[in-house]
Amino acid sequence: MTGAATRIMKFGGTSLGSAARIFGACQIIVRGKQDGPVVVVVSAMGETTDVLVRAAHAATHGGGVGWPSLAASLESEHLLCGRSLTSGQEAEQLRLTLLKHGKTLRDFCEGISLRGMVSAQELDAISSLGELMAADLVAAALRAQGLAAEPVDAARLIVTDDHFGQAAPLLAQSQEEIRSTLRPMLADGIIPVVTGFRSRTVEGQCTTLGRGGSDYTATILGSLLPADEIWIWTDVDGVMTADPRLVPHAHLIPELSYREALELAFFGAKVLHPNSMELPHRYGVPVRIRNTMAPDGEGTTIAPGVRNAPGVRAIAHTSDARLFTVGGSDGVSFTRVATSVLGVLDDERVPTLMVTQSSADNVFCFAVDGQHGQRMGDHLERIRAVDLNASGLGSIEETPQVGIVVVVGEAMRGTPGIAARLFGALAERQINVVAISQGSSELSVSAAVGAADIKEAVMAIHQEFAL
Numbered sequence: 026m027t028g029a030a031t032r033i034m035k036f037g038g039t040s041l042g043s044a045a046r047i048f049g050a051c052q053i054i055v056r057g058k059q060d061g062p063v064v065v066v067v068s069a070m071g072e073t074t075d076v077l078v079r080a081a082h083a084a085t086h087g088g089g090v091g092w093p094s095l096a097a098s099l100e101s102e103h104l105l106c107g108r109s110l111t112s113g114q115e116a117e118q119l120r121l122t123l124l125k126h127g128k129t130l131r132d133f134c135e136g137i138s139l140r141g142m143v144s145a146q147e148l149d150a151i152s153s154l155g156e157l158m159a160a161d162l163v164a165a166a167l168r169a170q171g172l173a174a175e176p177v178d179a180a181r182l183i184v185t186d187d188h189f190g191q192a193a194p195l196l197a198q199s200q201e202e203i204r205s206t207l208r209p210m211l212a213d214g215i216i217p218v219v220t221g222f223r224s225r226t227v228e229g230q231c232t233t234l235g236r237g238g239s240d241y242t243a244t245i246l247g248s249l250l251p252a253d254e255i256w257i258w259t260d261v262d263g264v265m266t267a268d269p270r271l272v273p274h275a276h277l278i279p280e281l282s283y284r285e286a287l288e289l290a291f292f293g294a295k296v297l298h299p300n301s302m303e304l305p306h307r308y309g310v311p312v313r314i315r316n317t318m319a320p321d322g323e324g325t326t327i328a329p330g331v332r333n334a335p336g337v338r339a340i341a342h343t344s345d346a347r348l349f350t351v352g353g354s355d356g357v358s359f360t361r362v363a364t365s366v367l368g369v370l371d372d373e374r375v376p377t378l379m380v381t382q383s384s385a386d387n388v389f390c391f392a393v394d395g396q397h398g399q400r401m402g403d404h405l406e407r408i409r410a411v412d413l414n415a416s417g418l419g420s421i422e423e424t425p426q427v428g429i430v431v432v433v434g435e436a437m438r439g440t441p442g443i444a445a446r447l448f449g450a451l452a453e454r455q456i457n458v459v460a461i462s463q464g465s466s467e468l469s470v471s472a473a474v475g476a477a478d479i480k481e482a483v484m485a486i487h488q489e490f491a492l
C-alpha cells in the first residue's frame with residue numbers, strides 16, 4: 026500500500042438513485058482517488074431493496090401475481106442506467122451481468138411461489154441482490170472514466186453468525202478475509218467496489234447486516250482493514266440537530282463524539298445504522314458524514330478527541346415504536362418477569378428503545394421498534410401460553426403507534442434540569458408522555474409519546490434547547 030491515507034467511501038441508496046447520481050458519486054471517487062487509495066461501499070439504488078423484499082413476499086402468494094412485473098421493472102431500470110453510464114464492450118459485459126442478477130431473482134421467486142413460503146435465508150439472498158447490481162454498475166462506470174475498479178461481493182469479506190436478517194460479524198474471520206482480498210487490490214491501484222449490506226455465514230450462506238446495513242459494512246471494513254478514515258456519503262449535509270425531514274431548520278453538527286454518535290444511531294437517527302459506530306469507536310477510526318449533493322461541505326466528523334460541546338447536542342426520534350407492559354402472575358417477582366422478557370428479546374436479537382420498572386409491582390415495561398413489534402408480541406404470548414409457570418408472565422398489554430423522542434449529549438452529564446426542560450416543553454403543548462427513561466450514563470433522556478404527537482414533540486424540544 027502507498028503511504029497516502031486510505032479511505033472507505035460509502036454511498037447510500039439516494040446517492041445512487043439514478044444514472045446522473047451514480048455519475049456524481051463517481052466524480053467524488055475520482056477526486057478522492059487522487060489523494061490516496063479508496064475502497065468504495067455501495068447500497069442498492071434508490072428503493073431497490075424495498076422492491077426486492079416486496080417481490081419475495083409477493084411470490085409467496087403463488088400464481089406469479091405481482092413479482093414478475095416487480096422483477097422486470099428492477100431489471101430494466103438497472104439496464105437503462107448501465108446503458109447511460111458505459112459504452113462498447115464495457116456496456117455489453119455489464120448488460121450480461123445485470124441480466125444474470127435478474128435471472129437469479131426470477132429463479133428465487135419461482136421457487137418461492139411453488140412452495141408458498143420464503144425462508145429468512147432466501148430473503149437475505151434476494152434483498153441484497155440490489156447491492157450486487159449497484160456494485161457492478163459503479164465499478165463499470167468508474168472503468169468508463171478510466172479508473173481501475175472491480176466489484177467485490179462483501180459475502181467474500183464479512184463472515185457472520187447465522188442470524189439471517191440481522192447477522193452479527195465474526196471479527197477475526199472477517200479481518201482475515203478483508204485484508205487478504207482488499208490489500209492486494211489497493212496495492213495494485215484498483216478501487217474495490219464492495220457491496221454493502223451483504224455478508225455470509227461460516228458455511229457460506231448469504232446473510233445481511235439488517236436494514237440500512239451498508240453503513241455497517243463501511244465501518245466494519247474501515248475498522249478491520251484498517252482505513253485511515255471512513256466517509257459516509259449520504260443525502261444530507263451530515264448529522265443534524267434533528268431529522269431534517271421533521272425539523273426543516275435543523276442544522277449541521279460539525280463534530281460529535283463517538284458516544285454521542287452511538288447513542289443517536291441507536292435511537293433511530295437513520296443517517297447511521299444502529300451498530301455502525303461501535304467498531305470505529307473501538308479502533309479509533311474517524312468517520313465523516315457528507316452530502317453527495319453538496320460535496321464541498323465539511324460534513325460531520327466523529328473522531329477521537331472531539332471536544333464535548335455542552336448540553337443537548339441532538340434529538341433522535343422513532344415514530345413507529347411499540348410499547349409492551351408485561352405483568353407477572355400473582356406472587357412472581359419482578360426480576361423473574363424481567364428475566365423471561367429479556368430472554369425473548371435476546372433470542373430474537375431485538376434491541377429495546379426504552380425499559381422501565383413500574384413502582385413496586387412486578388410490571389416490566391419496554392419499547393421496541395415497530396418492525397419487531399409483531400414478532401415480540403407473538404413470542405411473549407407463546408411463552409406465556411406454553412409455560413405459564415416457568416415464564417411467570419401474567420398480563421401482556423401492547424400499545425402500538427408510540428413515538429419515542431430522545432435528547433442526546435455527552436456533556437449533559439451533571440447538568441441539572443435537562444429532564445425538567447424536556448418534559449416542560451412537552452407539557453406546554455399538552456403532549457401526553459406515556460413513559461420516560463434516562464440512561465444511567467446520563468448521555469440521553471427519552472420520552473415516549475403518541476406517534477401522532479412526535480413531530481410536535483421533536484419541534485418543541487428542538488426549540489426548548491435552542492438547537
Ligand code: ADP
Nearest residue numbers: 037038039259260264265267268270294295296
Ligand atoms: P442513505 O441512503 O444514504 O443510507 P438514509 O436515508 O439511510 O440515507 O439516511 C439519511 C436520512 O437520515 C436523511 O435523509 C434524514 O432524513 C435521516 N435522518 C434522521 N435523523 C437525522 C439526523 N439527526 N441528521 C441527519 N439525517 C437524519
Ligand code: ASP
Nearest residue numbers: 068069074236237238239
Ligand atoms: N439497501 C439496504 C437497505 O435498504 C442497505 C442500505 O441501504 O444500507 O436497507
Ligand code: MG
Nearest residue numbers: 037237295296
Ligand atoms: Mg442508510
